[in-house]
Amino acid sequence: MMLLKHSGFLPFLALSLSAPVFGQGQIAALDFAGRTGQPAGIDLSGAWFPNPGQDSGLITASGALVEYGGIPMNEAGRLYALAWSAARIQGRQHQCMGYVPPYTYNQPGHLRFWEERDPFTQRLLAIKMYWQISEGLRTIWMDDRPHPPAYAQHSWAGFATAKYEGNTLTVSTTHLKRGWIRANGIPQSDEATVSEHFIRHGDRITYLAVVNDPVYLTEPFSRTYTLLRNAREPDNWLYACDDGEQILNRKEDQVEAYAWGQHPFLREFADKHQIPLLGALGGAETMYPEFAAKMKDSAAMERAIKAELTPSSGPPHASRALDPDPQDGEIHVLPVQGNLYMLVGDGGNIAVQVGEQGALVVDTGAGKLSEKVIAAIRKLSEKPVQFIVNSSYHADRTGGNGKLRAAGFDPSVVGSFFSGQFADAGQGATIIAQQNVQNRMQSMKTEAQGWPSDTFLKARRRKFHNGEAVEILYQPNAMTDGDSIVHFRRSDVIATGDIFSTTSYPSIDVKAGGSIQGEIEALNTILERTVYQHDEEGGTLIIPGHGRVCDEWEVAEYRDMLVIIRDRARVLIDRGATLQQVKAQRITADYDDRFGANSGSWTTDMFVEAVYTSLKNPPKTGGRG
Amino acid sequence: MSYTLRMGKRPAHFVFSVSLALLITGNAYPQGRGGAPDTPRTARAAAYYDITGYWVSVVTEDWRLRMVTPPKGDYTGISLNPEGRKIADAWDPAKDEAAAEQCRSYGAPRIMQVPGRLHIAWQDDQTLKIETDAGKQTRMLFFGAARGQGGGWQGHSKASWELTIGSRGTAPVASLKVVTTNLKPGYLRKNGVPYSSNAVLTEYLDRVNEPNSDAYLVVTTTVEDPTYLNQPFLTASHYKKQASDSGWNPTACAAR
Numbered sequence: 001m002m003l004l005k006h007s008g009f010l011p012f013l014a015l016s017l018s019a020p021v022f023g024q025g026q027i028a029a030l031d032f033a034g035r036t037g038q039p040a041g042i043d044l045s046g047a048w049f050p051n052p053g054q055d056s057g058l059i060t061a062s063g064a065l066v067e068y069g070g071i072p073m074n075e076a077g078r079l080y081a082l083a084w085s086a087a088r089i090q091g092r093q094h095q096c097m098g099y100v101p102p103y104t105y106n107q108p109g110h111l112r113f114w115e116e117r118d119p120f121t122q123r124l125l126a127i128k129m130y131w132q133i134s135e136g137l138r139t140i141w142m143d144d145r146p147h148p149p150a151y152a153q154h155s156w157a158g159f160a161t162a163k164y165e166g167n168t169l170t171v172s173t174t175h176l177k178r179g180w181i182r183a184n185g186i187p188q189s190d191e192a193t194v195s196e197h198f199i200r201h202g203d204r205i206t207y208l209a210v211v212n213d214p215v216y217l218t219e220p221f222s223r224t225y226t227l228l229r230n231a232r233e234p235d236n237w238l239y240a241c242d243d244g245e246q247i248l249n250r251k252e253d254q255v256e257a258y259a260w261g262q263h264p265f266l267r268e269f270a271d272k273h274q275i276p277l278l279g280a281l282g283g284a285e286t287m288y289p290e291f292a293a294k295m296k297d298s299a300a301m302e303r304a305i306k307a308e309l310t311p312s313s314g315p316p317h318a319s320r321a322l323d324p325d326p327q328d329g330e331i332h333v334l335p336v337q338g339n340l341y342m343l344v345g346d347g348g349n350i351a352v353q354v355g356e357q358g359a360l361v362v363d364t365g366a367g368k369l370s371e372k373v374i375a376a377i378r379k380l381s382e383k384p385v386q387f388i389v390n391s392s393y394h395a396d397r398t399g400g401n402g403k404l405r406a407a408g409f410d411p412s413v414v415g416s417f418f419s420g421q422f423a424d425a426g427q428g429a430t431i432i433a434q435q436n437v438q439n440r441m442q443s444m445k446t447e448a449q450g451w452p453s454d455t456f457l458k459a460r461r462r463k464f465h466n467g468e469a470v471e472i473l474y475q476p477n478a479m480t481d482g483d484s485i486v487h488f489r490r491s492d493v494i495a496t497g498d499i500f501s502t503t504s505y506p507s508i509d510v511k512a513g514g515s516i517q518g519e520i521e522a523l524n525t526i527l528e529r530t531v532y533q534h535d536e537e538g539g540t541l542i543i544p545g546h547g548r549v550c551d552e553w554e555v556a557e558y559r560d561m562l563v564i565i566r567d568r569a570r571v572l573i574d575r576g577a578t579l580q581q582v583k584a585q586r587i588t589a590d591y592d593d594r595f596g597a598n599s600g601s602w603t604t605d606m607f608v609e610a611v612y613t614s615l616k617n618p619p620k621t622g623g624r625g
Numbered sequence: 626m627s628y629t630l631r632m633g634k635r636p637a638h639f640v641f642s643v644s645l646a647l648l649i650t651g652n653a654y655p656q657g658r659g660g661a662p663d664t665p666r667t668a669r670a671a672a673y674y675d676i677t678g679y680w681v682s683v684v685t686e687d688w689r690l691r692m693v694t695p696p697k698g699d700y701t702g703i704s705l706n707p708e709g710r711k712i713a714d715a716w717d718p719a720k721d722e723a724a725a726e727q728c729r730s731y732g733a734p735r736i737m738q739v740p741g742r743l744h745i746a747w748q749d750d751q752t753l754k755i756e757t758d759a760g761k762q763t764r765m766l767f768f769g770a771a772r773g774q775g776g777g778w779q780g781h782s783k784a785s786w787e788l789t790i791g792s793r794g795t796a797p798v799a800s801l802k803v804v805t806t807n808l809k810p811g812y813l814r815k816n817g818v819p820y821s822s823n824a825v826l827t828e829y830l831d832r833v834n835e836p837n838s839d840a841y842l843v844v845t846t847t848v849e850d851p852t853y854l855n856q857p858f859l860t861a862s863h864y865k866k867q868a869s870d871s872g873w874n875p876t877a878c879a880a881r
Contacts, residue, residue, distance in 0.1 A: 041798075042798065051859050053702040054686055054702060054859065055686055055687055056702035057689075069688040069689060070684055070686075070692070071685065165833070165834070166674065167799060167800050168831065168833055172836070195835055197833040199800070199831050199845070200789075201829050201845055204845070206831070206843055206845040207861075208841055208863055220835075220839070222685060222865070223863075224686055225861070228859075273689050273693075273695070275689055275693050286688070287683050288681060288682075288872075289684070289742065290874075291684075291692065292692055292740050
């Protein structure tokens, strides 16, 4: 509009356009001061709503139970969906679950797109998208910025960058939370990446999304949506959600799940719509024309169904997830929130709290890169490390204790009454841990320099350090008999140690007092302390023992998984199953493609054995102190 | 603020419209750098993107309505008027077979939704040909002057590159637009949901490319039919590019 106000510009424009201008040579002639230097693209700005005429049965975003046709699910994806009970969404952490793309375009609500431009250069910085359902806010960066590292936090909207290609806006999205492909239980994993193409035709956008999910799909899942321009401002943009007490007295370790092969509504959708069940069960072949002919042989289809309903035989699948640790011999520093940073690279995550006092460090990694860890901490704080908290005795938590302690200094005991009681007072940082950590390290005869020097027995050890309350909370019989989590209350960050990981099943050390039940209770302790900012996102952030920064959603998902696996094992144990029989049932089959391993220090077999053993012989515990 | 101009529409601002009219009445086809041809290029030479080759439908939208024949009376998502519902409710595939009209659900308004493969090629410099293995149908998309009358299952299709032009002289972008009329009455769904000879089908055929070199043909469809529909029927579907004719399996129309 501004251009048209300058009358002197118009003759120039007219002359310029009167020649054929589509060749690139002419385009260059039109270049003038004020161009953004970016390729021009279609403008998607405005209010939009999904076309109700296509996939109208899915516009409520759910679909029927066991309506999976046309989705290239792998075995894990199908088993996940077949185990999913709609009762699960009554759980506190599931009531306000957000929407991930492309699933969000199934919503019946409004969408608003707009541009954000640099106020001085008018360069297009980002395209913003807001969707009414779940009040999702998405930023699609147009400035060629790189995507964050794999150990950075994920979100419902993900991290998106885009470019114009002809008449299409092509968007690439990573860092998505685990969401739905369809909210009838078909999962889209947190390893999924999504490619999207927005094509505008007047008051209509045709949108093609391609989901690449190595965990739950055998091949990319592509589908189109149609968005229609809303000529009138809809004036209803909110979607209030606050989780409530839907079922009183519901236990925190209750997660509803159907046993495989016993889904009570298995044939409901197929029968209602006269579809062979094998088609309704989905899979890549159901996307292609040949499947239409195959469905005509109903007898053959019925014979094939059984294999789709339970795990196949054979060894557990290994994880298809990418390792978020760069494994490049370097220490990588990620600002988390408030005073907290996460250090990645030395075999286990290290949480570092900085402030006016010396740094407080939760865990010290495997100890192979301790010098680099110390150097990284020095860049964050001029003061030496004052406190080290160990979340357990395991080597990936304590391996760098000796070197970090030696590089640190705790001025709080020098010159006090304590300095006379401890020969090493003030000689390095103070190492804090639950008493059993010290006991086990001493009995293992690890380097004495790395032993905890300040131990506790009660449920809570507290400190006020670097301007905030720090609570060290004992979690009995979780991974071991000496685990702790650390809650930085002002920064609103919890360092969990190995109680929570985004890379593997929990390495429950049964011989050291760990148990599946204690692990679940520890995860629920974390969830008792978290508060999300909006719809299961943000708020309290979590630094896991391994993997990426998270919030309560991922912890709840992990808890749900362990409860489901525990319950499957318990049913089999109650029927008298041996460990080998439990393993043969592949009770982790819907999660193995995400967390499983057949080699390395912690395999799926070892995990199942830990679950089985700790259920058969629960540890005798003194409780939470 | 930018102006978007669609061919055949009048911009709001008079002076600006003169400028853009000059622009679009000139040679609007892509040219080589510095090129200034005197004669208009053919549709084939002017193509903004290439959709020729073999494509396989990826049936992920409206799966239950496309992959199997829906039950009679299931017209979910289509705003049929009473006359349309009356016909849909009377669907009898045996009658269609007896009348040798098994191809009623393979007409242009639905053929791009039918699970199957496409073979797209330039018939000549001004005509794109789309062959389907499902139902063995052939669509001819005519650029420029009208040819043929239609009247069959595939009607008469007029094709053009619809340009979207930025106000700052930036390169235009284009979609392949196809408008099909003169259709023989048929079905929007295999279960007898009707369209009439008055139906007008407007399609856009866009190609998008994935980073892994997969290519998709995205079909945007609008069916307007005052005889049987209360409002336009909008769908989108897509095809994935194939490297060869693998899977090409011509099959006759089936009424059920």
